[in-house]
Amino acid sequence: MIPTRPDESDLPAIELGSSRASVVGPTGRPVAVDILEAGGGRPVIFLSGLIGQNLHWVPVIRRAARSARCMAVQVPLLELHGDDCGVPGVRDMIAGFIRSTLRCPATLVGSSFGGHVALRVAIEQPELVDGLVLTGSSGLAEKPILGAEMPQKSRDYIEEKVAELFHDRARMSQSDVDRAHSELNDRSKARAMIRLSRSCRRDHVGDELHRIKAPTLVLWGRQDIVTPPEAASEFAERIPDARLVWLERCGHAPMIERPDEFSDALVSFVGELNAASPRRA
Numbered sequence: 690m691i692p693t694r695p696d697e698s699d700l701p702a703i704e705l706g707s708s709r710a711s712v713v714g715p716t717g718r719p720v721a722v723d724i725l726e727a728g729g730g731r732p733v734i735f736l737s738g739l740i741g742q743n744l745h746w747v748p749v750i751r752r753a754a755r756s757a758r759c760m761a762v763q764v765p766l767l768e769l770h771g772d773d774c775g776v777p778g779v780r781d782m783i784a785g786f787i788r789s790t791l792r793c794p795a796t797l798v799g800s801s802f803g804g805h806v807a808l809r810v811a812i813e814q815p816e817l818v819d820g821l822v823l824t825g826s827s828g829l830a831e832k833p834i835l836g837a838e839m840p841q842k843s844r845d846y847i848e849e850k851v852a853e854l855f856h857d858r859a860r861m862s863q864s865d866v867d868r869a870h871s872e873l874n875d876r877s878k879a880r881a882m883i884r885l886s887r888s889c890r891r892d893h894v895g896d897e898l899h900r901i902k903a904p905t906l907v908l909w910g911r912q913d914i915v916t917p918p919e920a921a922s923e924f925a926e927r928i929p930d931a932r933l934v935w936l937e938r939c940g941h942a943p944m945i946e947r948p949d950e951f952s953d954a955l956v957s958f959v960g961e962l963n964a965a966s967p968r969r970a
Contacts, residue, residue, distance in 0.1 A: 690952065703727055703751045710790055712764070712782040720782060725761040728754030731819075731963060732791050733955075735761040736945065738784065738801025738825070739885055740851075740869050741942075748948035756959050757796070762786060766802070766885060767878035769895035774881050775888035776802075780809040787817045796820030796903075796962065801916070802827060802885060808894050811901045820962045821928075822955060823903040825913055826939045828894040829920045844870045856912040856940040865935065898927035904965075905931035906958045908951060910939030 705727045711719045725743045727750055735746045743761035750759040764779055772778055783806055787795050794817055799807030804826025811818040847870040852858040872878045905928045909921035918935075925933035934954050939947045 690700050703754055705747065705750065709816065710762075710786065712786050714769075714778040714781045715769045716773050716778075716825050718773065720764065720769070720773065722765070722782070723763040725750065725763075726759065727751070728759050729759055731757045731959060732761050732795040733757040733820075733959065734783070734787070734791065734795045734797050735759065736797065736799040736806055737761070737763060738803055739766055739882060740865070740872075741800060741803065742865075745942070745945055749944050752949075752952035753955050753959065756956050756963070760933065764820070767872055767875075767881045769881055769885075772886045776805050776809055776885075776892045777888075779806045780813070783807075784814050784817055792884065794819040796822065796959065798822040799824070799826055801825045801831075801941065802889060804828070805889055805892070805894075808898075808901070809892075811903055811905075812894065812897050815900070815902045818903045819966065821901065821903045822908055822958065823921075823924055824908045824943055824951070825910065825916045826920075826924065827889040827916060828892065829916075829923050831889065831916045831920070840853025840873045841874055842870070847873060853914060854941040855946055856910065857946060860942075860946045862945075895923070895927065898924065899929060901928050901930075903930070904958075904962065906954065907931055907933040908954050909933065910941060910943045910946065911933060911935045911937050912939060913941045915941040 705725045708724045709721050712722055720951055721744060743763040745759045755761050764782055797807035797818055799916060804823045805828045807821060808828050811821050848866045850870055851866050852861055855861050874883060907921050907925045921933055925931045936943045936947045936950050943951045
């Protein structure tokens, strides 16, 4: 079990269960995913970006777990190879996880690359998605935060690039910078990052957004410079049943920078879904 963090002592204690599951992508090789889970009711799956982690969702999950069964599902993105290493490959893994593990539709909450994957599942397999939350999602326009090439990078360089994810860089964790520096100076993981980033840029979803049937919340940092506000507005305009909520003084990682506001909007959205379609204890 993962204990609550000391800086979250304002909330009633909630423990998150941790587990692993096996998913399969296009290559047919099993991939182990890490899961953090709390709560009960409507399944809500949290999907991170390329350098995100399940732990980044903990403050949000602790609040939302009173209203839903919250599951952060972390695919080891930088360890993927071949056809698994791209938006279509991870889409297949998440769709398979919903079918085999949940066996019922889920609400998908996707950040950055995770939002792109959630979009693809919602577009192509709408029976698996009963709600969609997008934050900083790729799929329309995004700035490659670390560039198209990944030669050896200094820690200072990585720190400056990670800082671009935040409106207030004081919210940046030095442990995340250390992890990113280590991973992105690993040749195999750097190649995976390049391949995943190129997959995002090639897969423009604009002309397919009208196919999304699930109610959608576009929950976006107003100061996001990676996926700019214009992308948020376009998602909200093109998805049939969508609305846009801005998070002020917030960049590309609102679950870290504005967890309270993010949680409030998410809980309200899940409440509306429950009212429209109450089910699943």
